Amino acid sequence: MIELNDVRKVYGDSTEAVSQVSFEVEQGETATLVGPSGCGKTTMLTMINRLTELTDGEIIIDGTPISEHDKIELRRNIGYVIQEIGLFDHMTVGENIGLVPDLRGWDEQRKQDRIDELLELIQLPAGAKDRYPEALSGGQQQRVGVARALAAEPDIMLMDEPFGALDPITREELQDEFVEIQAGLDVTIVFVTHDINEALKMGDKVAVLNKGELVQYDSPRDLLANP
Ligand code: ADP
Ligand code: ADP
Numbered sequence: 001m002i003e004l005n006d007v008r009k010v011y012g013d014s015t016e017a018v019s020q021v022s023f024e025v026e027q028g029e030t031a032t033l034v035g036p037s038g039c040g041k042t043t044m045l046t047m048i049n050r051l052t053e054l055t056d057g058e059i060i061i062d063g064t065p066i067s068e069h070d071k072i073e074l075r076r077n078i079g080y081v082i083q084e085i086g087l088f089d090h091m092t093v094g095e096n097i098g099l100v101p102d103l104r105g106w107d108e109q110r111k112q113d114r115i116d117e118l119l120e121l122i123q124l125p126a127g128a129k130d131r132y133p134e135a136l137s138g139g140q141q142q143r144v145g146v147a148r149a150l151a152a153e154p155d156i157m158l159m160d161e162p163f164g165a166l167d168p169i170t171r172e173e174l175q176d177e178f179v180e181i182q183a184g185l186d187v188t189i190v191f192v193t194h195d196i197n198e199a200l201k202m203g204d205k206v207a208v209l210n211k212g213e214l215v216q217y218d219s220p221r222d223l224l225a226n227p
Contacts, residue, residue: 001027002048002156002188006057009043009212017043019212020057025205030182030189032203034196040212041192045158048190049078061156076104079149079157079187083164086145087133093119093144094129100152118147121181139170146178150187159191163198175201200224 002025009018018040025031033041046052048059050071059066066074087096094115101111119129122143124136133141142162149157163171175198182189182202193199199206200220208216208223216223 001025001060001062002190003060004044004057005060007044007047007054007059008056009040009047009052010055017212018047021209021212021214022057023205023207023214023217025188025190027188028186029204030191030202031205031207032191032193032199033207033209034193034199035209035215037194038211039209041194041209042160044209045160045190045192048156049075049080049158076152077155079152079154081145081149081157081159081162083161087141087148089133092130092132093124093136096133096144097147097151099148104152114151118150121150121184122147123177137170138166139174142166142174143177146181150185155186155188157187157189159189161192161194164193171198178202 003022004024005022007018007021008016010016021040021044023031033044035041043052047054048061048066050066061069061074087093088099091099094112097115097118098111101114106114115129124140124143128136128140133144136144142165146159146162163174166174179202191199191202193202200223203220205217206220206223207214218226
């Protein structure tokens with residue numbers, strides 16, 4: 001579980017990017033953060049993996065404030081997906097997905113099993129494992145990005161506009177697919193988007209942000225009932 005308690009972030013001495021934000025994401029739930037550009041979504045996300053320091057308040061993961069977690073251990077447990085895909089061009093799809101398991105010293109069999117399992121999950125065609133990223137469509141590349149972030153079985157996934165660079169049709173396909181994928185995972189997800197429809201579709205809970213403030217935090221159903 002992730003808890004944010006009165007979290008605040010001020011950049012420099014005046015830009016208040018996040019003001020007194022509190023909410024909880026239960027284990028296995030997906031929370032979407034939605035709001036216009038500049039409302040503090042990315043800042044909130046990167047505070048969770050400690051890329052950005054908090055100014056005030058605290059973030060608690062599984063009962064322990066993140067300031068007391070070992071930074072490297074914390075990040076090992078957090079998959080991170082951003083819009084700019086960043087697959088390694090000189091590595092095959094399988095090698096990209098197997099990168100973190102390799103760094104963690106997994107044996108070959110365990111790694112290959114995990115790659116196969118993930119390729120099935122993201123519904124890539126047989127043979128994609130040995131292809132290079134440039135041979136894949138944008139949507140397929142983004143699926144591989146998701147698989148790579150899931151490879152080492154993180155408890156948490158942070159996703160920052162992961163489908164933002166895709167054309168509308170592919171984007172919708174990936175949203176549908178990901179809703180299915182996430183249902184089968186016990187991963188706590190925080191998903192940033194500026195698109196309210198995407199937020200409603202992907203989130204068990206939706207955090208609506210405006211100018212650094214949390215305007216509403218509700219299930220999509222309650223949000224639609226009390227807009
Ligand atoms: P969003 O993800 O919703 O677009 P951000 O979290 O990126 O919002 O930004 C929130 C506010 O903080 C914006 O006013 C932005 O200009 C500012 N900001 C973000 N990152 C930095 C930074 N590294 N230094 C200074 N200001 C920043
Ligand atoms: P490893 O996962 O191999 O232990 P580290 O945790 O040492 O790697 O991370 C190395 C660098 O990669 C970090 O300084 C950071 O910039 C980036 N990084 C790794 N994991 C994450 C993450 N979950 N979120 C954001 N950046 C990360």
